[in-house]
Amino acid sequence: MIPLFGDEKRRKINLGGSRSVSSHEAVLSQAKAQRTERQNIRRRQESALRIQAWWRGTHEARIVRRRLIARFQEDIRGLDGLRCLVLVAGNEEMLGQWSATVVNDGEAGPARESWLVLIRQAAVLLLQSVADSPQSHNAPNHLRILGALLSTAKTSAVLGPHGPELSLDITRHLLRHDYYRHLSAAFSNIPIDEKKTPSLPLLVPLLTHPLSNFADSYPDMYAQAFLALFQHIFPLPLLPNRLPLSSLSELSARLPLSSVSVIAPFIPDLVSILPVESKVHVISNLLAFTPPRYPKLPPAAIETYLQLIVALMNSLPPHALEPPTPGASIQAVKRPDDSDSEVEAPSDLFTISSSAPLPSLPALDSRTLKRLQTMVSPSHITALSAVTQHPATNRPLFYNFLFSVCTVWPTRADSVLSNSVLSTGGGLIRELYRGYVRSSPLGRDDSAAALMDPAHASQWPLLLLLTDLYNQALLTMGDDEFFSSVRDTNAPRNPLSLDELISFSRQLLNIAFILYWREDQAGVQEGSLPGFSLKWVDVREKITRCLQAIHARDSRKPFTPPNHWHMISQTEIHSFVEAAVVEELQLLQPVGARPLTKRQISFLSPRLGVLHNIPFAIPFDVRVSIFRSFVQSDMAMHGVDRHSFVGFRNRQRIAVRRGHISEDGFNKLENVDLKKPLEIEFIDQFGEVEAGIDGGGVFKEFFTELCKEVFDTNRGLWLTNKNNELYPNPHSYATEPTNLDWYRFIGRVLGKALYEGILVDVAFAGFFLAKWLGKQSFLDDLASLDPELYQGLIFLKHYTENPEDLSINFAVSEDGACPADVPGLAHLFVEFGVSKTVDLCPNGSNIPVTRENRLAYIYRMSHYRLTKQIRLQSQAFFEGLSEMIDPKWLRMFNQQELQILLGGVNAPIDVEDLRANTVYGGLYDNDHPTIVAFWNVVNSFDQDQRRALLRFVTSVGRPPLLGFKGLVPNFSIRDAGESQDRLPTASTCVNLLKLPRYNSERVLREKLLQAIFSGAGFDLS
Template identity: 30%
Template sequence: MATGRGSGQGWDLGRAVGPLLDPDSPSSRCFTLFAMVHHHLLQVVDDLEFYEECGTGGVFSLDEHRAIAAVCNSLVVRGLLAQGRGQKASLPRSKRLPDALRAAAALQAALHDRDARRSFAGADLWLAPLIAAGMRPEHLVEPAVLRALDAQTDAAAEVRDDVTALDPSSDSQPVSTPAAALAALVRIAPQCVPFEARVELLRALIRADRARLRLDLPPAEGGPFPVEFRVRRSHLREDGAGALLRLGESVKRRLSVQFVDAHGLPEAGIDMGGLQKEFLERFVAAVTDLRCGLFAQSGAAVFPSPLAGELEGGWPALEAAGVALGKALHEGVLLEVPLAPFFVRRLQGRAVPSEELHSLDADLYRSLLQLKTLDAATVDALDLDFTVESDHFGRKTCEELVPGGARVAVTAANRLQYIHCLAHWHLSRRLGPSAEVFTRGLKKVIPVAWLRLFTPAELNQLLGGGQSGRIDVDDLRRHTEYSGGYTERSSAVKAFWSCLEEMTAEERAAVLKFATSTSRPPLGGFQHLVPPFTIHKVASSASPLAIFGARDVDRLPTASTCTNTLKLPDFRRRSTLREKLLYAVQSGAGFDLS
C-alpha cells in the first residue's frame, strides 16, 4: 500500500476497511490504538521532521504516510456512508460512532493539515473513495442534505466537536440517513469532497438562508426594506463601523448607502444596489490599511493586530470588519484581502498548530527548530525560562507561558513543552482577543461551521476569486450585459472583445480590476459575479471618416466599480479603443458614479 505519489491506484480501499469498523474485531482495536498514538505523535513532529527527515527517528516515510492517509480516508468515507445506509457497519449498541472511525477521522484531519500546508498526498487520494462510491456534486445541494447539515451544525456548536456531535448519546442528530451521512462527511472530512462541489454547497446554504429571510424579494412582494445609512467618505472607518454594528438583526438586508463628500453634501446618483458593494470594498480596505494599526501583515496576508484593542475605537472597528467580511461572502462581493492561514484557523474555531508560526515569524520558527537539535549543555547555557517579552507601543512587558514560568528554566527535558507553549502564546494567546472580536462580527452573518468546509487557502479563494487568476474571455462575454444602446453586435463591443482576447494575462487582469475593483474572476466563473459585468455606451463625437483615419473619439473609458460597469465610448477604430482603454487602466483614471 506504500504507493508512490504519482500513482492513482489503490487510494480507495473499499470493503477492505470493513473489519476495522467492527468494535469486536482485534484488528479494529489495534488500528484504533495505532491511530490515536500516531495522531498524538504528529502533534510534536514538526514539518522538517515530517517532510525532510521522514523514515528516521520513528517517523514514517512519505510513502507510508500516504498509505496511512488512504486507510483513514477510506475508513471515514465508507464508514459514514455505511451508517447512512443502515448497513452492518451501523451504530453499535452504545449508539456511539465506532472508535476506529473516530480515531481515523482525527488522524485523517491531522494528515490533511500537513498536506494543505505542503502537499505530499495530492487531491486524488482524498477524493477517490467518495468518487468510487458514486457521489455526484448535485447530491450535496439536495434539500435533505442542507437540512441535515443545519441540524448537525447546531449540535456541533453545543459540544464544540464535529465528531462528538454525531453521537446520539450527545443528544444530537444521528447519522441515520444517506443525506445525514453525506452532511456528516462534508463536515468531518471536507477534503473528501471536490472543492468546486463544496463551493456550490456554500452557495446553496446562502441561497437557502436568503430565501428564508426573503432577502431577494422586493418589499412589495413581502421582502424586507433596505437598511439606509449615511457614510462620510472622510470618516469611512468610523461611520462605517458604527453603521454596521447598529444593524443588529437587519445585518443580512440590502444596505442602501448614501455617501457624503468632503463638503458634507450627499453625492449625486441613484443607488441601484451597487453602492453596497462599493461600501463593503472601501470599508474593508480602510480597516485593513496597515497605517491605521487594526491589522498587521504576514507576507501578503493580513490578520488582526494584537494591539488593536489599545487603539481608540479599535474593538468596534475590528468587530465591524468581521461583519463586513461576512456580508461580502453572503452577497457574493469579492474582496482582495488575503487572510493569514493561522488567522483563518482561528476564525474556523480550529486549533492552530505550531508549524503555522512560520507564516507569522519565520525567524522565530527557525530558532525554535534549532533549539530542538541542541545538546543539553548548550540549552542550559542559553539561560531561557518559560516567559516571553511583548511590546505594547514601546512599553515592554513580561508574560509567563506557564504558571510560575519565570522560575522554570528551559532544559533539554522540557524544551518541547517550551517550544509549544511559546508558539501557542504567539498564535493563540496573543492574537486570541483580536481574533475573537473579529469572529464575533463575522458570526452575525455567516455561521463559522460553513467556513470549516474549506482550508485557509480555499477560503481566501472564496473571498478574492480563483487562485489561478486566469480570465476566460469567452466566459466573461457569455455573462456580460449591455446598456446605453450597446448590444453584443455593436462595432465598439466587438472591438473590445477582440482587444481583450489579444491582451496579455496581466493586461486582462488590469482591465477587470479597473471595471470591477478585483483582478480575479469569481470561483465557478463570471456567472457568479455580482452585479453582472456590464458594458455601457457613452455618447461621444467622432468624425464620420474616423474609420479611415480621421479624428476618433478622444474620451477615455471610465468605470463604475460599484456596479461592475465599464463605460465605453463608441470608438470607431479598434486601435484607438485599445490605446485609450490601456491608458485609462494603467493611469487609474476614469472612476465615477452613476
C-alpha cells in the first residue's frame, strides 16, 4: 500500500515495552550524530571561505609587493623608493640596496615632512636588520646611516638648524622601538673573539648617541636612555673584551659616568628585572669602566655607583660571583683538618664539597672572574675608600659595599676584612664604631619588635661589618696588643679602648639575647634582614662569634664590670633552670641519631640556644646547676640513683693490681659502661684481694691514681707548657693506633670524672680546652704553647719593612732545625732526627710571605701549631669524652670555667659554709664539746691545713663548685670512742670523719694535724 499523505516521514513509535527504551536511545544518538555532521559541514564551509579570502589577499599582496619592488628599483633615492622600502618591510635585499645607495651618494633624500616620517620607520628596519645579522655585508652601511641620523653634528651639516631636531625625533622613535635591546642583540650575535668584525667600530658610537642628544635639555629622556643602557648593554658578558682597543677607548671616553646619578631613583626596579647572570655581568662591566675615573667622578655619581653595586650584590645568592665547579655543593664551612668544629673559618679557607645541592648559578668565563677579583683587591678598596672620604659623599655606602662583598662573596671575605684592617691599622674599626655604631639604636632597646623593625635596616650593615672587622682583627691580635694603653701611640694597640669594648659588647649581647630568646624562632630562622639576602639567623651568628671572642679575652684577664655579661635576673633564675632541663629532656634523641646542630637547638629551645651560644649571659653557678641536672637526668635514664646504696650488688666489679692501675684500667674498662657505678677491688702484691667494701672511696682512690699515671708526661702522650698545663703530644708517635686508643680511653676517664662530679687535679692548656667546646684557637692562644713563635708572629705582623726581606714562606719545619724554604724538603715526612717541612697551604714552600698575605700566614701558622698537629689525638680524646658527656653540655662553659668544672674552685675554704652543711652521727650534735672544739681548731687552720682536712675526708682538697651544699653525701662527723691516743680516721666513700671524743682542744688539734698530713687512718669500713 502506498502512503497517501507522506506517512514515511512520520515518527515511528514503539509501544513494545523495554524495546521502546532502546529505540528512544537510538533516536537520540542518531539526532546527535546528525547535528554534529551539520556543524562539521558548516565549519568546513567557513574554513574554505577563509582560505579563499587569504589566498586572494596573498595573491593581491604579492602583486602589490612586486609592483612596489619594481617602483623601488626605479627610484631608490627618491621619496617613492623610500615609501616602497617602508611598505615592503623585511626585504633585506631592498634594504641593502637602499642603504648602499644612500651611503655611496652621501645623501638621504629630500627633506620633506613625509620623508621625515618614512625615515624614522626606515631607521627601525635598519636597526632590526643589524640586530639579526650584524656580520652581514649590509650591516656596515646600515650602521653608517643610523650613525649619521643620530649624530646631531652630521644632521646639522646636511640640514642646518633642522638637523638636531631630526636626530632627536629619530632617537625618540628608536628608543620607543627597543633601541638598546636591538643593539644588545647585535653585540650578542657577534662572537666575542671576532673583534675584527667591521660592524663593531660602527656599533660603539650608537651606544652613546642618545645620551649625547638628550643630555642638555631632555632630562627624562636622558634618564630613560641611561637606564636602558644599564638594562641591555651592561649585562652583556665580557663587554670590554668584545671591542677592538680603539673602540674600547672610544666607548670609555664617551660614557657619561659622571651623570650616572640620573638612574638613582630607578635602581630598585632595574635590579628587580635583571636575572642573576645579568647582574653579575653588570658588576663586572662597571668594574672595567668606572674605577679609573674614581678621582674625577662627582660625589653624586660615586654614591649612585655604590648604590647600584650594593643593590646588585645584595640581590645575588652567595657564591654567585665565584660559582663552584659543576656538581659541587656548599657544605657547612669548617676549618680545614678540624672537622669537629662548628666555628666558621676565615673565608679564604672555605671549601666546596658534596652536601646540599647548590642554587642554580651561572657558569662564568675566566675573564669575567678575573675582572670581578679586581673588586676585592686592596688597591681597589683603598681607592674606593679614598673617594668616599669626600664630605659630600655618603660614607656609609662604602661600608655597605664592604659588607655586601663579604656576604655575597664569602670566599673573598677574609682577604677583604684582613686588608681593610691591615691597611688602616684599625682606623676603619674606630671610624665605624665612633661615627655610627656607638649612636645606633640597635641593641639599645630590649624590644625584639624594635630590633627587627625595617626602619632600622640601614643601621645593620654598619653594625655587622664592624663585628666582622673586629672579629677578624682579633684572630691575629695578641693579648698584649688587646690590653695595650691607648696613650701609647707608637705601640700596636687595640682599635677600640676597653671602655668602648664594654659598651660595644653589651650592645651586641642585648641583640644576641633577644634573637636567641625570641619566641618566634621560625621568623629568625627564615626571615631576612630588610634589603639584604642575609637571614636573621646568620645575623645572630655573626654577632655571637664576635661576642664569644671578646668574652674570651675578658675571661683570661677581666676588664668588664661585675655582672656585665648577665642577662637573667635573680627572680628568673629558678624558672630558667627548670625550663632548660625540661627542654633538654624534650630534645633527647634515639641512640645513633645524628646530633642536632646549635642552630637546630636554638630553633627548638630558646634557653638551650642561649646556653650553647652565649652561655655567659647566665651566671656560672646557675650553669653548673643545670649541668648537674642534665647529668642526673641521664643517670635516671640509665637506671642509676647516686643517692641510693641499695644497688651496690649490681655494680660492675673491676679488679686492678697495685702498680698496674692504668694498664688494668685500660684493658678492663674498654667494654664497660662507665655511666653505671663501678666497684673497684685492689689486688695486692701477693695476688690477694684487699679487704674492705667499696662504697665509693676505693673508686676515688683508683681514679686518682689512674689520673696520675695516664697524665704522666714521661709516657709520651702529653706535654706541658711553661705553666705546667697539659696538651696532647704533637709527635707522630702519638698518632699510632694504640696511642690513639689511649687518648680515647683517657677521654672516657675524664668524662667519668665530670659525670660523677669527681674533681681531678689536672690542668689543661687553654687552647686544648677550647677544642672541648668546639671552639677554635688563634694567635692569642699561641702564647701559652710556644711563646717564641708567638713573639715572632707578632713581630711579623707589625714589621714596617718589606716582609719578603725576611725570606719566610708558607711552610713550617717540624723540628725547626732547617729553614722552611729549603728546596726539595716540602712534603718530606721523615721522623726521628730528620727534619721535615710541611706546607701550610698548597705549594706553600714556593709562596713568599708578603705585606698583603702576612695575616694569612700568621693565621695558618697558628692553626697548624694549635690545631692541625694534634688533630688525630684530639679527635680520639673527644670520641671517648663524648661517650660520657654530651658535647652540647660542655658548650655551656668557656675554657676557664671548664677547668674549674674539672678541678674545682681554687678558692679559700669557707668554714662557715662547711659547718652549716655538716651532719653529725653517734653522740655528736652541733653543741657537743668535741664538735665545738673541732670547729675552733678548724677556724684556726690556714688554707693549706683546711685543704688537707678536706682532702683527708673527701679525697679532694678543693671545695665543691656550688658550695658544700652540693657535696654528696654531706660532710659528716661521727664519734669514734673515748681513746685519747687514737687518731681521727675517715671514710672517703661517704665523706665521713670519725673523730674520737678528745678531752682538750690542744689534743684534738695535734691528733687532727697528725692524721691529715700523715695519711694515716684511711678506713674503708
